[in-house]
C-alpha cells in the first residue's frame with residue numbers, strides 16, 4: 309500500500325506533466341472506485357487547466373482553474389502511469405489500454421495520465437477549492453508530519469493522556485497525517501520506543517526525539533522516491549513504488565542493526581497489522 313513518501317513521489321512525478329497544462333479530455337471508464345465518482349466528473353475535468361498539485365496526508369489534490377479541486381487516493385493498489393510526455397521526462401509511448409485503467413487524463417500537450425487500480429480501493433472526488441479542507445476525508449486529519457504544525461509541544465499534548473499503545477497512537481490520523489505502518493515501525497525503532505508502550509507513559513525526552521525522527525524517516529524515503537523517479541522515466545512510466553531499505557520493517561528474525569545489540573528483530577500483530585521491533589533497543 310502506498311504510504312506518504314510514495315504518494316509524495318507520485319505528486320512530484322505528476323506535477324511537471326500536469327501543472328500549467330489543460331486537461332483536453334478526461335476519460336472515466338466506470339462509475340466508481342471505492343466510492344461512486346462525483347456527478348459528471350469527466351465533463352467537469354475536461355477543458356480545465358491544472359493550477360497546482362498539492363498533497364494532504366496520502367491524498368493528492370489537483371487545483372483547477374475551474375475553482376474545483378480533484379482529490380486522488382491511490383488506495384491499496386492504485387498506480388499512476390505517465391506516457392507521451394512531450395517534455396521528454398517520460399519518454400514512453402502510450403501503452404495499450406489495460407483492464408484496470410479507470411480514469412485517463414489526456415493532456416493538451418499530448419501527455420496522458422492513467423489511473424490504474426486492480427483492487428479498486430482507490431478514490432477520486434471533485435469539489436470546490438474554496439473550503440477543500442472541510443471535505444469529509446480531510447476535515448479531521450492531524451497536522452502534516454513535515455509541516456510546521458507538527459512539533460514537540462504538539463505531539464506531547466496529543467499523546468499526553470492516551471492509554472493506547474504508541475504504535476496505534478501514531479497510526480491514528482488525528483495524531484499525525486499520513487503516517488502508515490512501515491514508517492511508524494521505523495520511527496519507533498529509531499527513537500527506541502517500544503510499540504506496545506502506552507502513549508502517556510513515554511518520557512518527554514523520547515517524545516521530543518520522535519518528532520525529528522519521524523521527519524527523517526519520511527524525508528529519507530521521499531529522497532529514495534525522488535531518485536527512483538529518474539528510473540520511472542526511463543522504465544515504464546509508472547509512478548509511486550520504489551525500493552527502499554528498512555531497519556526493522558519486514559526483517560523478522562534478522563539481526564538488529566544497532567551497533568552492539570545482539571537481538572533479532574521481532575514481529576507481533578497489533579490491531580491486525582504487523583509490527584516489527586527490537587526487544588532490546590526499544591523500551
Ligand SMILES: [Zn+2]
Nearest residue numbers: 564569586589
Ligand atoms: Zn536492538
